[in-house]
Amino acid sequence: MSVEAEVHVSRLKGVLTSKKEVGIFIAFVAIFLFFSVMSPYFFNVENLINVLRQVSLLGIIAMGMCLVIVCGEIDLSVGSIYGASAILTAVMMMNGFPIWLAFVLGIAAGTLFGLINGVLITYTKIPALIVTLGMMNVVRGISLIISSGRVVNISPRTVDDPTLPLFLFLGQGKIAGIPVMCLFFIATAIGAYFLYSKTLLGFRMKAVGGSARAARASGINSNIVKTAAFAIVGFLSALAGLLNIAFLGSVQGTTGQGMELNAIAAVIIGGTSLAGGQGTIIGTVIGVLIMGVLNNGIILLGISPFWQMTIVGAVIILAVALDIWTRKSGRS
Amino acid sequence: MSNIIDFRNITKIFGAVTALDNVSFSIQEGSIHAIVGENGAGKSTLMHILGGEYTPDGGEVVYRGQPVRLDSPHAAHEIGVAVVYQEFRLCPNLTVTENLFLGREKELGNGKVDWPQMQTRTAEILAGLGSSIPPAALVDDLSIADQQIVEIARALALDAEVIIMDEPTSALTLKEAEELFVNLKALRARGVTILYISHRLEEIFPLCDRISVLRDGKFVGGFEIADIDQAGVVRLIAGGDLADLHASEVRDHTSRQKVLEVNGLSRPGCFSDVSFSVHEGEIVGIYGLQGSGRTEVLETIFGLAPEWTGSISAFGKPMHNRSPSDAIRNGIAMIPENRRDAGIFPDMSIMDNVNTANADDMSGFAGVLRSRFMADTTEDFIRKLKIKTSSRFKKISQLSGGNQQKVIIARWLASHPRIVLVDELTRGIDVSAKFEIYKILKSLRESGLSILMVSSELAEILAESDRILVMKNGAMVADLRGEKRTKEQVIRHALSGQ
Incomplete structure (x- = not known):
């Protein structure tokens, strides 16, 4: 074999074994085909767009969660931030704030919560698990206090702003048949991919998660890098929260409970290592889609929705087991 | 038997x-x-x-x-x-x-x-x-x-x-x-x-x-x-x-310009009143037993120590590095002692490992990576340092110890240093890779770089450095050059302090 050809072969091998997405994509296709065969209702455009819409908000948060996990950290407060920023925005709208301002302040609140997470974790050295567990409760409490435990409704009766339909369009509208929410998800995924693979910040997230000491010795300020990741996931959680209220027209204190674990699950199913240092945005997108397709397929097959959690849980374990197994066989 | x-x-x-x-x-x-x-x-x-x-x-x-x-x-x-x-x-x-x-x-x-x-x-x-x-x-x-x-x-x-x-x-x-x-x-x-x-x-x-x-x-x-x-x-x-593995060509560069001057440097619990200087194009070895404070001196110069007193100046100007990124900006590089923990990013490719300390060169507007530049830099070093690999995309953890260390050397050369601090550069590396790394050191010296080298291997210190500093219990006890630069002298100072 010529040297040139050898280089190509070894690169191809490298691509096939290093691209973790290949395995998870095959699994996704298998699940997809299974439901397509088993249910006549699964494989049609309307249902598939419906699936995509259902996972869009989770997907937006999972993009940020992937970055946090790549840094070797975890964030349990995203579900609370998702709920709280929506409630804050809704209450501001009902109290006469212009919608655009309430929107911006809601997003800013979510980003601020993320920043607080990041600063506490990096400067006080309290583990992320503890800080974000605390924040999960603190922020959830804020939601309940503000909403007094009641459902907050957004409608022309409660909000006096002519731009309300525009806001609701973000959650309920469609462009060329595709829900606007899905477009937000797609845009977030592209943005996250670009950030992770093509920018210095993403590169440094990988480095910091891969070896904290080597990163420090390379002149990388890991505090800034990690804080940025937490701020980004806070921002995205708030964005998802606002899209949710625009979709439903209402929000309550408990909105978003459990969202954090679903987001982490999607990231892990997608092949990102909880140990940090290696992650994949494409894999995370596929992980999100797998969760959506499973939930949808289970319902279409007439299986009790109570089974959903059990099946998704089993898939998480299976995905990680497969990942470990393929990496072992790839090495020897 | x-x-x-x-x-x-x-x-x-x-x-x-x-x-x-x-x-x-x-x-x-x-x-x-x-x-x-x-x-x-x-x-x-x-x-x-x-x-x-x-x-x-x-x-x-x-x-x-x-x-x-x-x-x-x-x-x-x-x-x-x-x-x-x-x-x-x-x-x-x-x-x-x-x-x-x-x-x-x-x-x-x-x-x-x-x-x-x-x-x-x-x-x-x-x-x-x-x-x-x-x-x-x-x-x-x-x-x-x-x-x-x-x-x-x-x-x-x-x-x-x-x-x-x-x-x-x-x-x-x-x-x-x-x-x-x-x-x-x-x-x-x-x-x-x-x-x-x-x-x-x-x-x-x-x-x-x-x-x-x-x-x-x-x-x-x-x-x-x-x-x-x-x-x-x-x-x-x-x-x-x-035979020429340890053929040393000692040079006296002490008449040249001083690039690094350390005066009365002290760090509580590690070392005290350490003074020395490094000249342009010189390889200075620091020998001492473990715990003598050698590594800590390098860390302090590189901005890894929180508290110290005394003065450090580089190229005639006072230098106070609060973090490694300050040090890199001041033209200092450091290859740390523990390659596995503090050197390599095990899950990253050779290319990514090379491009971690040269942020200003490898990213452009808004922090967007310059992938062409990263690839060229890496290929350049793979050739120059003879890094044995099938491709720049290979994970660094798949390389041998010697080749991993060459990647780390490449990382620091890519940051355009003028002074390189190295700590146990060849620990756990096989004989022929060591030989190649020594050749790289010599060629860096030729190009005018100054190197401050800590090593526990006496043979390495003797063969590779132009001048040998000896530390004992946190104090600098000898500056050996010329005829005094012998094995017996180094050991005597390291053990007895005189």
Whole structure:
């Protein structure tokens, strides 16, 4: 074999074994085909767009969660931030704030919560698990206090702003048949991919998660890098929260409970290592889609929705087991 | 004396790599038997086979004339073989006694756990090793040397007849190493057989009875230690004549411009009142025992120390680095001591590993990576530093130690330094890769870079540096140049401080 050809072969091998997405994509296709065969209702455009819409908000948060996990950290407060920023925005709208301002302040609140997470974790050295567990409760409490435990409704009766339909369009509208929410998800995924693979910040997230000491010795300020990741996931959680209220027209204190674990699950199913240092945005997108397709397929097959959690849980374990197994066989 | 172990045609294959190729030789009972070879020569693989971690793909291990099947570490323990690995396998959260009897807690108590008796037995074994470690001490609280004694004690608690020592002195000070040698000789006198794996020929010759050399997975020679000299062993290890390995060309650059000046530098608990300077195009070695403060001086210059007093100036201007990124901006690079923990990013590619300290060059507007630049830089260094790899996309953890270190050198050269601090640059790297790395150092000196080099290997310090600074107990005790730059002088200052 010529040297040139050898280089190509070894690169191809490298691509096939290093691209973790290949395995998870095959699994996704298998699940997809299974439901397509088993249910006549699964494989049609309307249902598939419906699936995509259902996972869009989770997907937006999972993009940020992937970055946090790549840094070797975890964030349990995203579900609370998702709920709280929506409630804050809704209450501001009902109290006469212009919608655009309430929107911006809601997003800013979510980003601020993320920043607080990041600063506490990096400067006080309290583990992320503890800080974000605390924040999960603190922020959830804020939601309940503000909403007094009641459902907050957004409608022309409660909000006096002519731009309300525009806001609701973000959650309920469609462009060329595709829900606007899905477009937000797609845009977030592209943005996250670009950030992770093509920018210095993403590169440094990988480095910091891969070896904290080597990163420090390379002149990388890991505090800034990690804080940025937490701020980004806070921002995205708030964005998802606002899209949710625009979709439903209402929000309550408990909105978003459990969202954090679903987001982490999607990231892990997608092949990102909880140990940090290696992650994949494409894999995370596929992980999100797998969760959506499973939930949808289970319902279409007439299986009790109570089974959903059990099946998704089993898939998480299976995905990680497969990942470990393929990496072992790839090495020897 | 009879043979306790015969390796017969041992072959072990990992994928495309033949780690051991038809290796046959014997170990005499009650001897200290050295096994040497470059990294990747197959020493570790052979030890893992004897320790029951790997099973051979061909051939057999014969123990006291009987072929044995070693399919687990437990099986190795059963016949009396114990391994003391380079990275200790102790539970730091348990006591010495608990570690010694881990997994065999019920053995002494006839089915119930009899801690007092285990404690007594532990104390006996430790006393036999001339050690005063309390059996109830937590392993985490012990020094590295004491942890190693606990490892040896554990082997003895297993009634091991054969103890394999893998690079036992790599983390020990000179004095601790001397104590280890006394212990090993005492064990030999008690009839224990020791397999001694090491890169350090200077300690093998006074200690060992026989030596076996492996190269590229093949057995290339076995000798009574009296029948061969160091140069002969080096030739066998390298497979060629490396006579010029330590050919030093010392230069006196002290008349040139001072690039780094350190005055009265002190760091509480580490070192005090350290002063020295480095000139343009000079390689300055810092020698000292472990704990003498060498590494800490480098860390302080590189901005890794929180608090210090004194003054540091570079290129005639005062320099105060609060973090490594300050240091990089000031033209300083540092290749840290512990490659695996503080050097490499194990899951990243060679390309990514090269481009971690040159942020200003590798990213453009809004922090967008310049992938073309990153690729070109990497390819350039792969060529210049002769990094052996099939592609720049390969993970760094798949390279040998020597090639990993070359990648780290490339990373720091890419940051355009003018002064390079290196700490134990060639630790755990095989002979021929060391030789290449020394050549790189020399070529950097040619290009006007100044190098400040900390090393525990005396031969390396003597051969590679133009001037030698010696540290002892946190003080700079000598600046040896010209005729004073001799082995005897360096050792004398390092040990006695004068």
